Structures are given as C-alpha cells and as structure tokens.
Amino acid sequence: MINHLKRKLLLITTMSVLSLFLTACGQIGADSSGSSETESTGAPNASPNSSTEMSKMQMPAKPSPAVGKNQSTSSSPNQVVVENFSFQPGTLTVKAGTSVTWVNHDDIPHTVNENDKRFKSGTLDTDGQFSYKFTSPGTYSYFCSLHPRMTGQIIVK
C-alpha cells in the first residue's frame, strides 16, 4: 500500500513537471513568433499630418496580429508605452535634443534603467511617466529593474 502510494505520488509529480515543460515549450514558439520590435523613425518636430514619416511612427500603435493582446494605446511620437511587461516600441530612433517619455500602462510597477546607469526613472506605478532628454547621439539600452527581461533601446542620431 505504501509503495503503491509512493509510486503514485511520484508519477503525479512527474506528470505535472512534464506538463509544465510542455506548456513552456508551447509558449516559447508562441513568444518568438509574437515578439515584434518596431522601429520608429521620427523627427521630434514632425507635425501630426506629415507624410510617410508619421505613418512609420504610428506603426507601434497598430496592433500587429502576431502580438495579439499586446496592443499599444498610444501613438504619440517620442513616447514609449510600457504594456504587458514590454516596452513598445522596443527600439525608438530620435534626433539629438529630443525628450522621450515612457508611460506605464500596466497594473504592475516598472522602471526604466539605462544599462550604464546614464539614467533611471525610479518607480513608475500605473500611469506613471518618466521623461529624459537625449542630447548626445548614440545607442541607449535600458531595462526594467523589476523585470530585467524587459528591455528596449533608444537610438539617438
């Protein structure tokens, strides 16, 4: 009886671990197809009506089918929306002298920490915002210190 139960428990444990792996594997596929890095090329002073550049800038606002629920609700230029534990757009290109604003639309706090500590936002709770003016050209990679898998970059031309 005891051995029987032990075996049964081990089997159950093995099965739950196995199903965990299966779930994980399934998700890896879904994630890689769903990850989208939208590059937005923007002049800081572009008027809302202007041309092709603007349509590029609005790209991150359009829910891509691959992203599913991961819809971005903002179309403001020079803004990065934090939503569903990701920075949208993941890469934003701006001209030197531009201020970029991050706004958190999640129910969980996030932060914006530059990898080399050139800037950090502190706590951004729901609807919290942080702005930083990029004066020097270069690539600025950043992440969320609470969820370090959340990464993004600003390319300053």
Next chain:
Amino acid sequence: MSDEVNKEQESNGIERRSFLKCMAWAGTGLVWAMNAGVLTSCSLLPGAKQKGLFSFVQVSDSHIGFNKEPNQDVTKTFQEAVNRINALEQQPAFLIHTGDITHLSTPDQFDTATQVLKSAKASQVYYIPGEHDVFSDDGKIYLERYGKGTQGQGWQSFDYEGVHFIGLINVLNLKQGTGTGLGGSGLGQLGNDQLEWLEKDVKGLSSSTPIVVYAHVPLWTIYPEWGWGTEDSAQALSYLKRFGSITVLNGHIHQILQKVEGNVTFHTARSTAFPQPAPGTAPAPGPIKDVPADKLRSVLGLREVTYVSNNSPLAIVDSALG
C-alpha cells in the same frame, strides 16, 4: 485522530485513509507530506501536538500597497492570513516572509506590513526581500528595517531544533538580459559574495542536518521567459547536495508549484494579495484580474511546514484563505 497520526509516524509512512482525512482537514488547500521526494507523513491533524515537533509558517507576496483588480484591499487579506495563523492549534515557532512584503517599497507600506505582523502570536518573523522591496533604492530601506543580524546584503542562516535554515536573496542588482546573446539571463541572481558565504555557512554541518532554504525568486528554472528562475541557483545547490534532506521554499510567482530533484524538494507559495497566471498561459505575468470577489480567497494562501525530529518528515500544507 491523534492515534492515527502516531501510527503513521511509527511506520514513517502513510495510509490512503489517513491521507484522505488529511486532505479533508485542509479544505481547499493542498496537502503535501514529503520527505526527499517521497510521501512520508501527514502530521498536521488537529491535536497532533507531540514532543520533538515544531512547525513554522511561510507567508509570501503580501504586496502591501497594491490596490487594483482583483484585490483592492491587500492589507485585509494579509491580516486574514495572520488571523488564520493565530487560529492554528499548534502555534508555529516562527514565520518566514519570502518577500514582496510591499508593492513599491515605500516606508508607509513597510509600516503597514509591520503593523499587520505585530498581531501574529508568533513573535519571530524572518524576512528576505522580493524585488518589489528593494527596486526603488537598492534595498536601503529594506536593510534598515530587516537587516539586523543578517550577513552581507541581508542573507541569513539560523538553526532551530536541529534544522538549518538559510535565507538567500536573489533580487538585488538585477541586470538586464534577454537570455540570448549579449547581456544576462534576466533571471534572479545570488551573486558571488552570497555564494561564497553559503559555501562557508554549511561547511561544518553534518550531512544528516535537514536543510530549509528560503528565497523569493524560485531557485529552479520555472519559466525563463518571465524571469521565473535564478541564474546561479545551480551553484548554490551544489553546496547543498551532500545533505540528505533539502527543502526549498520560494514565492514570487503567486501560485503553488513543486518539483523534486534528488534530495531537494522545491515549493513555491501562494501570495496573500493576488494570483498570477500559470507559466506561459497569458501574454504577461501580471495579476489575474478577472477573479470573482467570492473566489479571490481560494487563490490566496499561506503555508505551514511541520518537522518531526527523529524520523525527519517535513510535512507541508498549503491552505487557501477561503
């Protein structure tokens, strides 16, 4: 009923009938009674008080300050968890809070948590931080409040009735990482200083010493895409593998998961604040919002762990708040 418990312990095993009774007592909670991966005993029945037996309680992820769906009053549910602990027939020797005490690591949130825990009958509470307790100031306020008597950046160990307890911190100085190419893993990390300390800490212990390790982020890789794992946990566990019984208690993922690996049993605990999705079942690991108010307490909870000396069963009971 207590006769039955004694009988179980004599045989160091469990019979199906007793096991089912134990399940019934725990209500909506889960009962695990495991020793090195094998079901050994269920010694938490009311009246099971006996010599050489002690229990402690793990609470986790109280997130004081969180006020959104599905739980706009996390202080209340945390208080309910403490009330349940106070109502246990066998009072725990101490409590362990496995982190994310607060949501935003502000002084008033820490104050509220302290106030709630003051109402616990068990006066001793051991803490380790979650990332929410340290992210805004690299752990300064946390260490001011909870760092007394700890080592390094807050890690700690102590002995109780022959069991060696080790509290590890894996939420400090997190580095960005996507898990691919350049950069880090994006997982929790212990760091070299703490690993060196751990190796020294257990050096003099007999291999028969039961070990309980507690840390916030799981010390096994559950779901790296959500950062649910610890980069250098294998190194830590390598220092412990000679021990016959290692129990690892984690929080962070707001749900019960377990894994057995050799002599190590890993357990994650429920939160007292809000549930999170099972690995990979949602676009992101944020709170599960659409929990009906009358179901909320069934997905929140606490964990009681009981240890009986001599035959070393470690019985783990996860109870829901309602």
